[in-house]
Amino acid sequence: MSELEKSRRFVDEQVVETAEQLIARRFALESGLPTISPTLGAHLAFVAAASGAERIIEIGSTGGLTTTWLQRGAPTATITCIDAESEYLADTRQALIAAGHAPARIRCITGDPLAVLPRMSENSYDLVLVAADLAHAAAHLTHALRIVRAGGSIVALNALNGGRVADPARRDPVTASLRALVREFQRQPDLVASVLPIDGGLLQITAVAH
Ligand SMILES: C[S@@+](CC[C@H](N)C(=O)[O-])C[C@H]1O[C@@H](n2cnc3c(N)ncnc32)[C@H](O)[C@@H]1O
Numbered sequence: 001m002s003e004l005e006k007s008r009r010f011v012d013e014q015v016v017e018t019a020e021q022l023i024a025r026r027f028a029l030e031s032g033l034p035t036i037s038p039t040l041g042a043h044l045a046f047v048a049a050a051s052g053a054e055r056i057i058e059i060g061s062t063g064g065l066t067t068t069w070l071q072r073g074a075p076t077a078t079i080t081c082i083d084a085e086s087e088y089l090a091d092t093r094q095a096l097i098a099a100g101h102a103p104a105r106i107r108c109i110t111g112d113p114l115a116v117l118p119r120m121s122e123n124s125y126d127l128v129l130v131a132a133d134l135a136h137a138a139a140h141l142t143h144a145l146r147i148v149r150a151g152g153s154i155v156a157l158n159a160l161n162g163g164r165v166a167d168p169a170r171r172d173p174v175t176a177s178l179r180a181l182v183r184e185f186q187r188q189p190d191l192v193a194s195v196l197p198i199d200g201g202l203l204q205i206t207a208v209a210h
Pocket residue numbers: 028033034035036059060061062063064065066067082083084085088111112113131132133
């Protein structure tokens with residue numbers, strides 16, 4: 001095991017997940033859905049707390065693992081969750097309530113983000129988590145940039161498509177579009193973008209307030 005792998009394992013082992021997070025993790029594993037490492041979960045809590053987020057939207061919630069990590073960092077935020085599966089959203093709501101979140105501050109919307117996001121007001125969210133299907137990640141990011149407020153942040157999971165983006169031989173449309181986006185976001189003067197090679201790749205963007 002490399003030094004980096006040892007560090008990753010060490011950091012994962014230090015993170016303490018709650019009972020509801022462990023249930024959500026087990027559900028994702030049993031459903032064959034990709035999910036986040038404990039290290040990335042703790043990072044999401046940090047981002048939510050450091051950005052002082054009071055209005056959060058999550059695109060692709062599954063059973064609430066990422067959601068409860070965001071809640072950990074922003075316990076008074078209004079959290080809007082979008083997913084195609086109503087059962088996943090019921091689990092997410094339950095996990096948030098178990099974490100102590102006020103039910104009035106949880107909004108769950110069942111549907112395709114491409115149908116739901118155009119109805120969201122622009123310039124109105126402090127933090128947007130993009131975590132649904134990768135095939136539509138570029139479109140979800142376009143909406144995220146529209147609905148995030150100036151100075152707010154966008155975080156996108158699996159932005160390096162599990163390592164494929166870094167391999168020039170991989171030219172499938174999803175990987176190619178993510179490769180182009182990662183390059184493009186780094187070059188936009190009104191955005192501060194960072195990509196961390198953690199889990200499947202974590203893209204973080206802040207729309208600079210002028
Ligand atoms: C990778 S999982 C999300 C991971 C999760 N946020 C976690 O805790 O790690 C992707 C989620 O997006 C949802 N999803 C995928 N395609 C979708 C679509 N076209 N419309 C709405 N939801 C979709 C799935 O139901 C699934 O819950």
